[in-house]
Amino acid sequence: MSATGLATILYAIWVPDSTRWERRGAKLGLVVLALDQFREISVSLGRNVSDELLYRMANRLSGTVRPVDLVARVGDDQFAVLLTQADLTTTRAQAGALMDALRAPFALDQITVQVDASIGVALWPDHCAHPQELLTCAESAMAQAKSMTSHIAVYDAVAQLQTNNDGRFIADLRSTLSPGEREESPAGSRRNHEGRDVGDLTCYYQPKINAGDESVHSVEALVRWRHPTRGLLLPGQFLKAAKHAGLMRPVAARVLDTALAQLRAWRAEGIALTVAVNLSTTNLLDLGLVETIARLLRTHDLPPHSLILEITESTLATDSRRARNTVAALRRLGTRLSLDDYGTGWSSLARLQDLSVDELKLDRVFVARLALDPRSIAIVRSTVALAHSLGADLVAEGVEDEATLRALRQYGCNITQGNVHSPPLPAEQLQRWLAAHTAAPTSSPT
Numbered sequence: 001m002s003a004t005g006l007a008t009i010l011y012a013i014w015v016p017d018s019t020r021w022e023r024r025g026a027k028l029g030l031v032v033l034a035l036d037q038f039r040e041i042s043v044s045l046g047r048n049v050s051d052e053l054l055y056r057m058a059n060r061l062s063g064t065v066r067p068v069d070l071v072a073r074v075g076d077d078q079f080a081v082l083l084t085q086a087d088l089t090t091t092r093a094q095a096g097a098l099m100d101a102l103r104a105p106f107a108l109d110q111i112t113v114q115v116d117a118s119i120g121v122a123l124w125p126d127h128c129a130h131p132q133e134l135l136t137c138a139e140s141a142m143a144q145a146k147s148m149t150s151h152i153a154v155y156d157a158v159a160q161l162q163t164n165n166d167g168r169f170i171a172d173l174r175s176t177l178s179p180g181e182r183e184e185s186p187a188g189s190r191r192n193h194e195g196r197d198v199g200d201l202t203c204y205y206q207p208k209i210n211a212g213d214e215s216v217h218s219v220e221a222l223v224r225w226r227h228p229t230r231g232l233l234l235p236g237q238f239l240k241a242a243k244h245a246g247l248m249r250p251v252a253a254r255v256l257d258t259a260l261a262q263l264r265a266w267r268a269e270g271i272a273l274t275v276a277v278n279l280s281t282t283n284l285l286d287l288g289l290v291e292t293i294a295r296l297l298r299t300h301d302l303p304p305h306s307l308i309l310e311i312t313e314s315t316l317a318t319d320s321r322r323a324r325n326t327v328a329a330l331r332r333l334g335t336r337l338s339l340d341d342y343g344t345g346w347s348s349l350a351r352l353q354d355l356s357v358d359e360l361k362l363d364r365v366f367v368a369r370l371a372l373d374p375r376s377i378a379i380v381r382s383t384v385a386l387a388h389s390l391g392a393d394l395v396a397e398g399v400e401d402e403a404t405l406r407a408l409r410q411y412g413c414n415i416t417q418g419n420v421h422s423p424p425l426p427a428e429q430l431q432r433w434l435a436a437h438t439a440a441p442t443s444s445p446t
Contacts, residue, residue, distance in 0.1 A: 027085060027086055027087055027123055027124065027125070027126070028082065028083065028084060028086065028123065028124045028134060029082075029083035029086030029087075029088075029090070029091030029094070029121070029122075029123050030080060030081070030082055030083070030091075030121070030122050030123070030124075030134040030135065030137075030138045031080065031081040031083070031091065031094060031095045031098060031119060031120070031121055031138065032074070032078060032079070032080045032081075032119070032120045032122075032135065032138040032139050032141075032142050033078065033079050033080075033081075033095075033098060033099075033102070033117045033118065033119040033120075033142065034075070034077055034078045034117060034118050034142055034146075035057075035077040035078075035102075035115055035116075035117050036115065036116045036117060036118060036146075036151075036243065038050070038076070038077035038115070038246070046287075049108050052108055053106055053108055053113060053115070054073070056106050056108075057079070057102060057106075057115070058071065058073065058079070060101045060102065060104075061079055061081065061098060061101065061102075063101075064094075064097050064098055064101045065081055065083070065094065065098075066083075068084055069081060069082060069083050069084065070082040074135070080135065080138070081094070081098065086123070087123070088121075088123055088126065088154065091121055091123060092121060092152070092154065095119045095121050095152050096152065098117075098119065099117060099119060099151065099152060102115055102116070102117050103115070103116060110321060111321050111322055116151065117151065118142050118143075118145040118146045118151045118152075118153075119142060119145055119151060119152045119153070120137075120138040120139060120140065120141030120142025120143070120144070120145055120153055120154075120155065121138060121141055121152065121153065121154045121155065122134050122137035122138035122140075122141055122154070122155040123155075127155045137155040138155065140155060141153045141154060141155040141156070144156070146241070169238075169241060170241050170245045172199065172227070173225070173238060173241065173242060173245070173247060174245065174247060176199060176200055176201055176225070177201075177247060177250040177251065177254060178250075199225060199226045199227040199228045200225075200226055201223060201224070201225050201226075201251070201254050201255070201258070202223075202224050202225075202226060202258065202426070203221040203222060203223060203224065203255060203258045203259050203262065203427070204221075204222045204224050204424035204425055204426055204430075205219040205220065205221055205222070205262075205275075205424060205425060205426075205427060205430045206219060206220050206222060206417060206422060206423065206424040206425070207219050207417070207421055207422055207430070207433070207434070207437075208220065208276075208395060208415050208416070208417045209415065209416050209417070209421050210414065210415060211408070211409045211413060211414045211415065211416060212414065216273065216434060216437065217274075217393075217415050218273060218274040218275065218276055218308060219273055219274075219275055219276070219430065220275070220276040220277075220278075220310070220417065220424075221255060221258070221259035221262075221275055221276065221277050222235065222278075222424045223235055223239075223251065223254075223255045225237075225238050239251070243280075243282065248280055248282045248283060249282075249283065249286055252277075252279060252280070252283045252286075252289075253292055253296075255277055255278075256277055256292070256293060256296050257296055257299075259275045259277050260275070260296050260297065260299075260300040260302055260307065261300055262275070262427050263275045263300070263302060263306060263307075264300040264301065264302055265427075266431070267302075267306075271431070271434060273306075274305070274306045274307070274308055274336070275306070275307060275308065276307075276308035276309070276310050276338060277307065277308070277309060277310065278310045278311075278340065279309050279310065279311050280312075281311075281312070281323060284311065284322075284323040284326045284327060285322055285323055285326070286326075287322075289326055289330075290326060290329045290330060290333060293307070293309075293330065293333065293335065294333055303334070304333050304334030304335045305334055305335070305336055307335045307336065308335070308336045308337070308338050308358070308359070309330055309335050309336070309337055309338065310338040310339075310340040310361065311327065311337065311338070311339060311340060312339075312340050312341050331356065336358040336359070337356075337357045337358055337359070338357065338358060338359035338360075338361050338395070339357045339359065339360050339361060340361045341361065341363045342360045342361055342362055342363060342383065356390075356391075357390070357392055358392055358393065359387075359392055359393045359394075359395050359415070360383060360386065360387040360390075360392055360393070360394050360395070361395040361396075361397055362379075362380065362383055362394060362395065362396045362397065362413070363397070364397050364398025364418075366379050366380060366383075367380075367396050367397065367398045367399055367404060367408070367418075368398060368400070370404050370407055370408070377407075377411070380396075380408070380411050380413065381411050381412070384411055384412040384413055385412075388412070393414055393415050394412070394413050394414060394415065395413075395415040395416070395417060396408045396413045396415070396416050396417065396418075397417045397418060398417075398418050399416045399417065399418030399419075399420045399421070400418055400419050400420055401420055402420060404420070405420050
């Protein structure tokens with residue numbers, strides 16, 4: 001059923017005898033949910049698998065509600081559930097039950113898929129004057145839910161203004177990633193098709209330092225968004241919105257392109273570096289990822305080993321065969337692999353050995369506790385031993401002070417990264433930092 005069909009039903013409920021409905025004190029509850037990352041799942045897994053996923057989801061939703069309630073698909077990635085004789089408490093509880101049903105894994109095409117959703121709740125007559133307005137109110141609440149921890153929101157007219165602003169925020173991000181919809185502005189940022197400045201994505205770079213001689217081992221590219229009104233935005237301020245809007249694929253492509261272009265420029269000036277770029281699990285489900293990376297390496301005339309791809313430990317723990325196959329294909333391509341946030345998940349050591357990673361990147365939580373928690377020392381020592389036994393480097397991130405730096409070197413950590421060396425910098429500033437670092441006398445690593 002389409003959104004128009006649902007609206008027709010809501011209108012039919014109201015029009016024949018609206019006075020009788022009001023006199024009886026009847027209430028209607030509407031729950032609207034949108035699947036997070038469905039566009040990326042559809043692109044990555046293919047139309048047949050995504051269609052089967054939608055079919056299985058519809059069955060689950062129908063099995064969660066009462067026979068008198070109505071379940072309808074109202075968009076490519078949206079479902080609605082109409083509840084009769086429902087107050088706010090029961091409608092909110094039903095929304096939670098629907099969320100729980102969707103979060104249980106789906107076994108599809110030899111892979112296990114886990115989905116999440118954003119859910120909006122609205123009631124008549126609590127939130128609107130007419131039942132046919134329920135869909136608009138519930139969809140407004142759903143948009144608000146995307147930025148909430150629970151991912152469930154009840155319609156709030158006051159909060160709707162902020163939601164409208166968030167919608168423009170996502171539209172701006174989409175415009176920065178759509179070459180056909182933007183043109184260069186005099187200030188170097190981008191304008192959308194309406195001529196409005198939407199800023200642009202860029203990369204800052206943070207060096208990784210060899211413990212032995214304090215030379216620069218590589219740099220990590222970290223995405224930033226120069227937004228025209230909100231200023232310079234860090235990844236945590238917009239990547240969640242990108243994920244909900246299905247934009248992680250073009251974001252990754254832009255970061256890879258920007259980082260590799262900069263690496264090529266540095267190499268042309270005689271600055272021999274490698275660059276690290278982060279990939280999300282969503283990126284690893286992208287069937288076109290390996291070809292995209294191969295194409296960009298050819299475009300910028302760079303060898304595959306000049307690129308380090310950082311993947312999180314949770315990637316190894318996932319049941320997705322497709323993600324693991326992508327990691328293996330990247331390895332065959334010749335790119336280097338770094339296992340990021342090591343120690344925070346439950347990865348299989350057997351899988352770790354099979355993937356032959358070049359780096360284990362110790363999570364900053366253990367680095368930060370090094371001076372105070374003996375257990376963190378034990379974790380650092382054991383992880384160093386594990387990394388070296390696998391022929392991999394051990395990278396400690398988030399190193400903030402000299403005392404921690406000395407301790408890490410003492411325990412055998414051979415690469416360090418953090419503000420003790422340099423904060424993330426724009427490319428031109430990092431180049432000046434590299435020149436000064438190379439010219440400075442080497443201090444003792446102990």
